Amino acid sequence: MSVALTNTKQKDALLDAGVFSRADVETLSARLNEPDWLKSMRQTAWTVFEETPMPTTSDEAWRRTNIKKVKWNKFALNGSSSVKATQALADLPEAVQSALEGDYPASGRLVIANNQVVYLEISEAVAGEGVIFTDLSTAVAEHPELIQQYLASEAVPPSNSKFAALSSALWQAGVFLYLPKGVEVEEPFQVAYVLDGPGSVSLPRTLIVGDQSSSATIIEEEISLSEHGQGLNVGVVEIYANADSKIRYVEVQRWGEDVYNFNVKRSVGQNDSNVIWETGQLGGRLTKTYFDSLLPGNGASMEFNGVYFLEGKQHLDTDCLIRHTGLYTNGDLLLHGALKDSSRSVFTGLIKIDPTGQQTNSYLKNENLLLDDTARADSIPSLEIDANDVRASHGATIGKIVEEYVFYLMSRGIPRNTAVRMVVEGFFYKVFDRMYNKRVKEKLSQAVSAKIGD
Amino acid sequence: MSTSLSIKDLQVSIDDKLILKGLNLEVKPGEVHAIMGPNGSGKSTTAYALAGHPAYEVEGGEVWMDGVNLLELSPDERAQMGLFLCFQYPTAIPGISMANFLRTSYNAVKGEEGEDGKKKPIPIAEFRKKLLEKMDLLKMDKSFARRYLNEGFSGGEKKRAEILQMTLLEPKVAILDETDSGLDIDALKIVSEGVNSMLSPERAFIVITHYQRILDYIKPDYVHIMYNGQIILSGGPELALRLEDEGYDNILKSIPQNGNGGN
Numbered sequence: 193m194s195v196a197l198t199n200t201k202q203k204d205a206l207l208d209a210g211v212f213s214r215a216d217v218e219t220l221s222a223r224l225n226e227p228d229w230l231k232s233m234r235q236t237a238w239t240v241f242e243e244t245p246m247p248t249t250s251d252e253a254w255r256r257t258n259i260k261k262v263k264w265n266k267f268a269l270n271g272s273s274s275v276k277a278t279q280a281l282a283d284l285p286e287a288v289q290s291a292l293e294g295d296y297p298a299s300g301r302l303v304i305a306n307n308q309v310v311y312l313e314i315s316e317a318v319a320g321e322g323v324i325f326t327d328l329s330t331a332v333a334e335h336p337e338l339i340q341q342y343l344a345s346e347a348v349p350p351s352n353s354k355f356a357a358l359s360s361a362l363w364q365a366g367v368f369l370y371l372p373k374g375v376e377v378e379e380p381f382q383v384a385y386v387l388d389g390p391g392s393v394s395l396p397r398t399l400i401v402g403d404q405s406s407s408a409t410i411i412e413e414e415i416s417l418s419e420h421g422q423g424l425n426v427g428v429v430e431i432y433a434n435a436d437s438k439i440r441y442v443e444v445q446r447w448g449e450d451v452y453n454f455n456v457k458r459s460v461g462q463n464d465s466n467v468i469w470e471t472g473q474l475g476g477r478l479t480k481t482y483f484d485s486l487l488p489g490n491g492a493s494m495e496f497n498g499v500y501f502l503e504g505k506q507h508l509d510t511d512c513l514i515r516h517t518g519l520y521t522n523g524d525l526l527l528h529g530a531l532k533d534s535s536r537s538v539f540t541g542l543i544k545i546d547p548t549g550q551q552t553n554s555y556l557k558n559e560n561l562l563l564d565d566t567a568r569a570d571s572i573p574s575l576e577i578d579a580n581d582v583r584a585s586h587g588a589t590i591g592k593i594v595e596e597y598v599f600y601l602m603s604r605g606i607p608r609n610t611a612v613r614m615v616v617e618g619f620f621y622k623v624f625d626r627m628y629n630k631r632v633k634e635k636l637s638q639a640v641s642a643k644i645g646d
Numbered sequence: 647m648s649t650s651l652s653i654k655d656l657q658v659s660i661d662d663k664l665i666l667k668g669l670n671l672e673v674k675p676g677e678v679h680a681i682m683g684p685n686g687s688g689k690s691t692t693a694y695a696l697a698g699h700p701a702y703e704v705e706g707g708e709v710w711m712d713g714v715n716l717l718e719l720s721p722d723e724r725a726q727m728g729l730f731l732c733f734q735y736p737t738a739i740p741g742i743s744m745a746n747f748l749r750t751s752y753n754a755v756k757g758e759e760g761e762d763g764k765k766k767p768i769p770i771a772e773f774r775k776k777l778l779e780k781m782d783l784l785k786m787d788k789s790f791a792r793r794y795l796n797e798g799f800s801g802g803e804k805k806r807a808e809i810l811q812m813t814l815l816e817p818k819v820a821i822l823d824e825t826d827s828g829l830d831i832d833a834l835k836i837v838s839e840g841v842n843s844m845l846s847p848e849r850a851f852i853v854i855t856h857y858q859r860i861l862d863y864i865k866p867d868y869v870h871i872m873y874n875g876q877i878i879l880s881g882g883p884e885l886a887l888r889l890e891d892e893g894y895d896n897i898l899k900s901i902p903q904n905g906n907g908g909n
């Protein structure tokens with residue numbers, strides 16, 4: 193279906209910049225020797241991308257995040273990366289190695305630098321149980337039926353949004369994790385997405401499918417090899433949690449300070465499934481990320497434990513949806529952020545309960561700590577309830593550091609800088625304390641502490 | 647003998663309201679001073695002003711500690727010099743564990759300076775041992791160390807935690823602001839023993855209280871009565887007993903002219 197837009201064709205800055213074109217889609221499919229179904233999927237998605245207008249501040253979801261001034265022509269697809277493919281962790285740049293936590297056991301590790309897979313390993317024991325952990329292009333060749341079934345289907349189809357359509361049309365490399373029925377994987381899967389060099393574009397796509405009664409943790413860390421130099425990331429994560437499965441998705445977002453970052457991350461939870469999001473959003477110049485949890489299954493639940501720490505001119509827009517469609521579903525979201533300098537955060541959180549979502553319990557809260565007068569936070573939590581037998585509540589706070597806390601610590605000899613840092617860390621601990629995976633908790637708290645500095 | 651703390655004509659205001667109206671007090675090493683006085687007379691204000699709370703504006707006067715002008719120092723520097731205040735209402739801080747807080751504080755106050763001028767932190771195991779010793783002395787359960795700083799502590803537990811900090815930091819001048827109120831009889835005894843174990847010729851105590859009871863355990867050398875932002879009467883331990891008998895009204899009447907300052 194295509195709609196003729198003869199008279200009101202809007203200017204589309206991203207399209208007009210020529211960074212991406214239909215020719216890129218064709219070249220990509222040819223280069224990767226893709227099957228016809230994928231080729232046509234990309235083509236259709238490209239059409240949707242072309243026909244979907246760029247979001248502007250007149251769109252409610254983008255009201256406080258203005259991307260009009262982004263200079264899209266600064267970006268180029270297929271920028272080469274200095275990171276060479278290797279079989280050895282030790283050959284990878286230090287920043288990548290530290291993201292992958294080589295000293296700890298992992299069920300698998302995957303590194304994608306500027307859309308190229310440069311490192312991949314999976315533990316033999318885990319592979320032996322039928323778990324698939326590989327890059328998405330390889331999965332297309334080796335497990336086409338699974339990819340066809342899930343990729344860009346219920347969770348994030350191209351029609352989701354402008355950037356989701358772009359991702360569907362032009363995703364370059366990504367992660368596929370499949371957990372067979374009943375398989376519980378203990379150690380986490382670790383993924384590093386790397387942006388390397390100014391003007392680089394990354395189009396990562398993560399697809400996670402947990403079959404019945406399976407469980408796993410996947411940790412994705414996003415890093416730039418150089419702190420400066422514009423980069424563009426357009427990413428999609430899809431999580432399909434089938435009945436009674438438990439998926440923990442962890443994101444440590446540490447893009448460099450000039451990166452523009454757009455993501456749609458969405459989970460679909462079937463009966464009695466449990467999806468846990470744990471995120472630390474620390475990097476990037478401007479970010480708009482959706483974390484959407486769909487709970488169509490009866491007894492499905494989700495939990496979200498997130499933190500952000502912003503400084504300089506960083507702008508972070510986090511948009512969360514908890515949608516209760518099944519019976520007695522559960523949602524619990526807590527997001528704490530601290531802001532320095534003239535940074536800015538926007539939080540939009542919606543608990544939506546469908547008429548079928550009886551006996552739902554849902555809770556959503558965003559707290560902000562403004563560390564400078566020039567920082568600004570907007571927090572807009574809301575409820576949309578169409579069922580009568582439910583419990584739902586939300587909250588938002590925006591406050592300054594409590595000087596009484598700082599004074600108490602100083603009165604015990606602790607210098608002001610340290611005291612402030614302790615109070616900020618304490619503020620984040622309300623979230624970290626909810627993280628049951630010790631390693632995830634440590635990783636995120638260390639990432640935050642490193643950013644707070646002294 | 648040198649003085650630990652010398653307060654001269656101290657005037658302090660909060661929100662432009664003058665609360666301390668010329669306070670004078672000399673405290674020498676090894677001495678225990680008790681300060682008593684009706685509600686709102688300025689006892690806590692004195693304590694906060696000495697600790698350097700930013701809301702307490704010093705309008706005049708001087709405070710010297712070991713020959714250093716205390717009023718020029720930030721609160722952390724005052725603590726590092728050896729001043730310690732047991733708060734009447736200790737602050738609870740979410741998300742900071744007692745153990746982490748106590749170690750950070752200990753390192754800041756007691757850490758030995760290395761050659762680079764930075765304080766060297768005490769090894770964690772060594773600190774832990776020290777901490778458990780002190781907690782034992784105050785009959786505090788080990789689990790306290792894992793809890794958040796004063797969060798959800800009962801009134802008495804908070805006071806005990808304050809004394810724990812004092813025994814760790816071993817200050818030169820300790821001010822106890824109504825540490826006895828909110829303590830049950832056993833706790834009062836334990837806390838007093840904790841304080842008494844720290845009495846030394848080098849250390850001075852200022853004990854702010856409403857009751858004679860704590861002074862039965864911690865014997866003061868001097869008792870001062872504070873009224874309307876000044877010390878209006880000073881004496882020995884017998885003054886506290888007299889106060890208990892006669893009450894403030896009678897004692898105030900017996901002073902010929904209120905408002906000329908203390909000793």
Ligand SMILES: Nc1ncnc2c1ncn2[C@@H]1O[C@H](COP(=O)(O)OP(=O)(O)OP(=O)(O)O)[C@@H](O)[C@H]1O
Nearest residue numbers: 660661663665683684685686687688689690691692
């Ligand atoms: N933040 C404040 N703003 C305004 N007035 C204050 C403030 N803090 C204290 N005061 C006033 O200062 C006066 C002295 O208070 P302070 O707490 O020093 O009394 P206190 O002697 O410790 O009394 P108590 O025995 O009840 O503890 C009181 O009148 C009190 O109301």
Ligand SMILES: [Mg+2]
Nearest residue numbers: 689690691734
């Ligand atoms: Mg008081």
